[in-house]
Amino acid sequence: MSDPIADLEKRIGYTFQSRELLERALTHSSYGEGRKTHRNYERLEFLGDRVLGLMTAEALFNAFEGADEGALAPRLNSLVRKETCADVARAVDIGSALKIGRSEEKGGGRDKTSILGDACESLIAAIYLDGGRPAVQAFYDQHWGSKIEDLKHKPKDAKSALQEWAAKKGYTQPRYDLRERSGPDHRPIFTVEVMVAPLDPETGEGKSKQAAEREAATNLLAREGVHVR
Numbered sequence: 001m002s003d004p005i006a007d008l009e010k011r012i013g014y015t016f017q018s019r020e021l022l023e024r025a026l027t028h029s030s031y032g033e034g035r036k037t038h039r040n041y042e043r044l045e046f047l048g049d050r051v052l053g054l055m056t057a058e059a060l061f062n063a064f065e066g067a068d069e070g071a072l073a074p075r076l077n078s079l080v081r082k083e084t085c086a087d088v089a090r091a092v093d094i095g096s097a098l099k100i101g102r103s104e105e106k107g108g109g110r111d112k113t114s115i116l117g118d119a120c121e122s123l124i125a126a127i128y129l130d131g132g133r134p135a136v137q138a139f140y141d142q143h144w145g146s147k148i149e150d151l152k153h154k155p156k157d158a159k160s161a162l163q164e165w166a167a168k169k170g171y172t173q174p175r176y177d178l179r180e181r182s183g184p185d186h187r188p189i190f191t192v193e194v195m196v197a198p199l200d201p202e203t204g205e206g207k208s209k210q211a212a213e214r215e216a217a218t219n220l221l222a223r224e225g226v227h228v229r
Contacts, residue, residue, distance in 0.1 A: 004097040011092045012123075012139060016130050025126035026094070028115060030101030041122035048125030052080050055140045059148050070211040074158065074218040075151050079144060081222055082117030088143045089116035094123060158217035162196070165226055172197040176213045179203065192216050199224070 005022060009015050016022040029040040056079045060072050078084065089095065095110035098119060109115050128136040162174050172195075180191040192212035195201045202223060204215030221227075 008092065008094065008097040012127075013142070014127055014131065014135055014139065016126070018130055021126050021130055022123075023099070025122040026097050026099055026119065028098060028100040028104060028109065028119070030104040030109070031099040032101065041119060044122035044125040044129075045118045046125075047128070048121030048123065049080070051124050051128050051136060052085070052121060052140075055137065056080050056144065059140075059144070060151075063148050063152060070206055070208075070214065074215060077218065078151075078222055078227065079147055083113060083222075083225060084147070085118075085120035086113040086116040089120040089123075091143065094119050158214045158221060161226070162194070162217040162221055165221065165224075166196050171199065174217065176216065178209060178212075194220055196220065 005019070005026065008026075009022070024039050025041050025044050027040045029042060031040065053076070056076055057072075060067075060075055060079075064072060064075070090111075095116060098110055098115070100109045100115070104115075124136055124139065127139055159174070166173060175195045177193050177195070178190060179193050181188055182191070183189040187207070189205055189207065190209045190212040191203055191205050192209060192215075193201050193203050194213070194216040199220070202216055202220035204212045204217070204219055206212035206215055
């Protein structure tokens with residue numbers, strides 16, 4: 001009989017020393033109908049999110065020499081968001097190895113973006129704890145390496161992309177409003193809100209009003225599943 005967890009190890013190219021750690025990384029909070037006797041992946045998800053952020057920040061820092069924070073931040077956001085993690089989870093079919101409750105199973109939980117994104121982060125943490133940085137770096141390079149390469153192509157300005165996308169959708173043109181200016185005078189931080197009816201507004205921060213507007217546009221596009229190229 002096939003072992004879903006062993007099969008997953010083959011797909012990711014890594015064999016765990018601690019089977020218990022891997023099983024915990026694949027256990028959703030609904031498993032056992034939420035009974036606390038089952039340790040779920042939420043703590044691992046917390047760690048995995050930070051490990052993923054560090055590896056991505058380092059990869060972008062090395063790939064885009066001379067790029068400032070304003071140019072790197074939206075790229076980082078696009079690489080660590082739940083949708084991207086869920087895409088990786090689908091690529092290695094984490095869903096088939098998940099331990100989830102019956103109600104979540106009936107609701108299609110094995111293919112939910114939110115669950116798969118969280119499970120991918122918990123798997124990253126588990127690989128990191130079990131095999132250290134080299135093991136998790138190999139997993140990262142395999143699944144995020146090509147995404148970093150794609151970003152090396154000069155992306156379209158996020159504000160222009162949002163304007164074009166909104167027009168195609170028949171939505172109102174973007175409106176940017178300054179919501180807050182914080183920090184000392186020599187290092188201000190601007191918070192800008194972008195409105196595109198009928199969508200919910202989105203915010204962005206930056207060291208200039210223009211940078212904050214670009215981040216707000218990037219965040220709104222990312223939320224709607226639109227990739228800026």
